[in-house]
Amino acid sequence: VRTIGVLTSGGDAPGMNAAIRAVVRTGIYYGFRVMGIRRGYNGLIEGDIFEMNLRSVSDIIQRGGTILLTARSPEFMTENGLKKAASMCKIFKIDALVVIGGDGSFRGARDLSKFGINVVGIPGTIDNDIACTDYTIGFDTALNTVQDAINKIRDTATSHERVSILEVMGRHAGYIALYSGIAGGAESIVIPEKGLDKDEIIRRIIDGKNKGKLHNLIILAEGIGGATELAKEIEEATGIETRATILGYIQRGGSPTAYDRVVASLMGAKAVEVIKEGKQNRIIAMKDGKIVDYDIDEALSMQKTIDEYMYNLATILSL
Numbered sequence: 001v002r003t004i005g006v007l008t009s010g011g012d013a014p015g016m017n018a019a020i021r022a023v024v025r026t027g028i029y030y031g032f033r034v035m036g037i038r039r040g041y042n043g044l045i046e047g048d049i050f051e052m053n054l055r056s057v058s059d060i061i062q063r064g065g066t067i068l069l070t071a072r073s074p075e076f077m078t079e080n081g082l083k084k085a086a087s088m089c090k091i092f093k094i095d096a097l098v099v100i101g102g103d104g105s106f107r108g109a110r111d112l113s114k115f116g117i118n119v120v121g122i123p124g125t126i127d128n129d130i131a132c133t134d135y136t137i138g139f140d141t142a143l144n145t146v147q148d149a150i151n152k153i154r155d156t157a158t159s160h161e162r163v164s165i166l167e168v169m170g171r172h173a174g175y176i177a178l179y180s181g182i183a184g185g186a187e188s189i190v191i192p193e194k195g196l197d198k199d200e201i202i203r204r205i206i207d208g209k210n211k212g213k214l215h216n217l218i219i220l221a222e223g224i225g226g227a228t229e230l231a232k233e234i235e236e237a238t239g240i241e242t243r244a245t246i247l248g249y250i251q252r253g254g255s256p257t258a259y260d261r262v263v264a265s266l267m268g269a270k271a272v273e274v275i276k277e278g279k280q281n282r283i284i285a286m287k288d289g290k291i292v293d294y295d296i297d298e299a300l301s302m303q304k305t306i307d308e309y310m311y312n313l314a315t316i317l318s319l
């Protein structure tokens with residue numbers, strides 16, 4: 001029997017459990033042995049590895065986080081760490097390793113593949129910042145969490161006729177900010193891909209007030225950051241009370257949305273299918289609504305850009 005190892009790595013994302021479940025259940029269905037690896041690459045290096053069965057993944061599809069636990073592993077970045085991880089794969093007879101995580105985790109997987117381990121990546125991060133895929137598991141749930149926060153902030157900000165700045169996650173990328181800004185009707189969306197134009201934001205606030213708006217919402221991506229300082233500057237420049245909210249880790253938790261569960265299930269199954277077909281070193285992705293797989297080097301050399309149309313539309317819709 002051939003053996004598949006599965007781990008989650010980097011920041012957790014809602015839907016990771018649904019992906020683990022799909023890997024375990026389809027893996028066993030196709031006759032593989034499936035080994036769970038705890039705490040990401042740290043657990044792989046230390047041999048924190050156990051055999052999973054159909055019941056190991058019962059009752060987890062609806063749970064946020066990851067039952068396998070996760071970590072960012074500095075040791076795995078070293079030659080020595082990689083060697084230890086590769087030898088653990090051999091000791092536990094792991095022929096193929098499924099890595100559920102983000103870009104950094106995939107780069108680690110590629111390094112490990114140089115030691116003869118077949119690796120397959122499944123994109124799991126709330127940031128949606130992986131170039132080869134239109135969608136990463138967890139993004140939709142995070143957007144819905146941000147939406148809930150925006151609704152609540154709107155109630156109080158409108159009542160006080162304030163400006164509100166909501167700082168959202170996304171690391172160096174602005175996808176969470178762009179999508180939640182459109183969904184939440186933000187007046188300004190500030191993302192690293194476009195930079196910060198304070199005068200433009202201030203002009204929109206004053207314009208909005210003159211047009212009878214009771215409230216002005218700015219969504220700021222953490223990649224630019226500085227919500228609290230920006231609030232002070234805006235208040236000084238406009239004379240309008242301005243409050244900053246930094247949403248933080250609340251965006252990473254919660255029960256995954258139906259969409260995240262479905263995508264995670266499809267991607268988890270696809271990872272097992274590519275292993276079954278004998279493919280080597282792949283990244284699972286969504287392209288134009290379909291689940292596909294790319295060579296890992298090709299996937300990691302791709303670039304992702306913000307949708308200009310969406311960005312411009314956000315401004316028109318908030319007039």
Ligand code: F6P
Pocket residue numbers: 011102125126127169170171172222252
């Ligand atoms: O990648 C997901 C993410 O939540 C980013 O949005 C954020 O910048 C980062 O992880 C935070 O990482 P940590 O959990 O190490 O603080």
